[in-house]
Amino acid sequence: MTQTDTFHYPPELLELLIGAIPLLNRSKKSVLLFFRGAGISEKLYKDISEKLDADKDSINKYEICRTILTRINEKTDTYIRERRELLKRVVEFESFTNCWETDQYKAKGLVSEIRTIVNVKDTFTRMKLEKESIQAKHSEIYSKKVEEIKKRTELIEKTKKEFYALFSITNPQERGKKLEGVLNSLFSIYGILVREAFTRKGDNGEGIIEQIDGVIEIDNQIYLVEMKWKKDKIGSEDIFAHLGRIYHRTSAQGIFISASGFADSGIIASKEALVNKAILILTDLEEFVNVLEYDKDLTQYFKAKIRKAIIDKEPYSKP
Template identity: 60%
Template sequence: MNDVYHYPPDLFDLIVQTIPLLNKSKKAVLTFFNGAGVEVALYNDVVKTLQTNPDSLSKYDICRTILERINQNSEKYLRQRRELLKRITEFEAFSTCWENDQFKAKGLVAEIQKVINVKDSFTRMKQERENEQSLRKQEYQNKINQIQKRKVKLEDIKKELFSLFSETNPQKRGKLLESALGNYFKTYEILVKEDFKRNGEAGEGIIEQIDGIIEIDNQVYFVEMKWKKDAIGSDDIYQHLGRIYHRANAHGIFISASGYTPSGITAGKEALIKNALLVMFDLEEFVKIIESESDFPNYLRSKIQSAIIEKNPYKRG
């Protein structure tokens, strides 16, 4: 808006032509400026000249002199410039003008209104562009911040995983593995639920325990994590598949720290026959993905495609 209120040449000249037509006398012109908040001290020399030699200055001379002075300082007289424009654009008492000036005054007021509206429009468009640029800059900065935060989190998760190799307590190691991978899934905002237990009815106790659930591309995957001394065989795979078979549209992910036996891999392939999907990971894969800063959801999508298209649930990148 400052672009409008700091009068550009075209608007300046229109104002110089208009104010004298809205006021019949030179004194009325001074009163018009004074009413807009322009202090007398700014044009005291004009007042003295009019007192000593009134014919030496026209109404137009008075307007130009005062307008030049308030237009020089963009900040100090901003309020006065705004008030002058407000008084001109809202002027309706054209009957108080000289009769011969009324139509011309109306035309000039309308022209000033038009100029201000156009300049306001350009100012608004400029502000909108600046706001949009600022928003894009902020969005970009937010993305950078998210990437930096994710890097820090991934570094912490990598340390968690490495620390597991020195843990000798199997139960503690298993829980820490669940926690580390759960945090990993959280960084990509795909974790639906951490490990949970399902109790049976009539006091049956825990009848099912699931290490975690993730969702990607609107598909739900039940996650099972195992850290055993020996490679994972078909028994562990079938046990996890049992959780999937009893749920509509559910799929599975199996993560092993000790690899898989041939029978375990075969069991994973058999899931496809029953319209279920099992994707098999090595824990080592996760470490490599984190170290290479690969995007896990995309990596998982490639594994899913291999399982479906190539019928290979255990394809490694």
């Protein structure tokens, strides 16, 4: 980053930092140590430290961050180095296991957004260079390819933000519906053919007799997709219910996506299904986080999981 990149925090970046730093540090004292480690002078938060010593409940982590960040942001010329170092520490933050467990996904989402803003300047620079290269080569094919990459990158970033936003939604129905949409978008971006959620009605007027969250196609193989966002781990009951849908379709296989992981009974049920030549891939929502964070190819990731299930009889693998 150049000096001008961190000369002054714009409002959007300031608010993201105020939201992220408290999540990256478990305690109020840890927040102060975070600022101290970034080289922020103690005089800027001495009053806050004294206030905490007198009454630890007098101020929360977010108020601490807002106060200190506002102070270093107002002194535009004075704290350039400190702002640069503070931003560097947030952008390079990796040990999210040190956060409270309930804050980890939200913290990852905020840090990801901050990284995006910090990299915007470099991104536009790269795009400009690519455009100049295209003009020099007079290549329509190259121009089209760059545009496709740009659009795909934008789609991934948009979907990534929508994905991380799910973890702040408290309404289960709203969250589940949006989860389907986000995951379908991700599958589409990586070239996986998708048929979105649908219901099947009985032939004799019974109404809806079956509901399926989605269907995807990988290497010409159909996979019925089930998604669950439960408090507890997914057990054999949910696994058997999804296997029932698979068994009633010729040559169909399945993918089960869980936000809460899988219980031993669920894993065992999926392994036993392999005996009947039914492949049911078990996937954590956390795996999608890793795919997004480390820019992995989602298609290749699932192909590796499928190979692991078929060859090693391990339906719950994390390549």
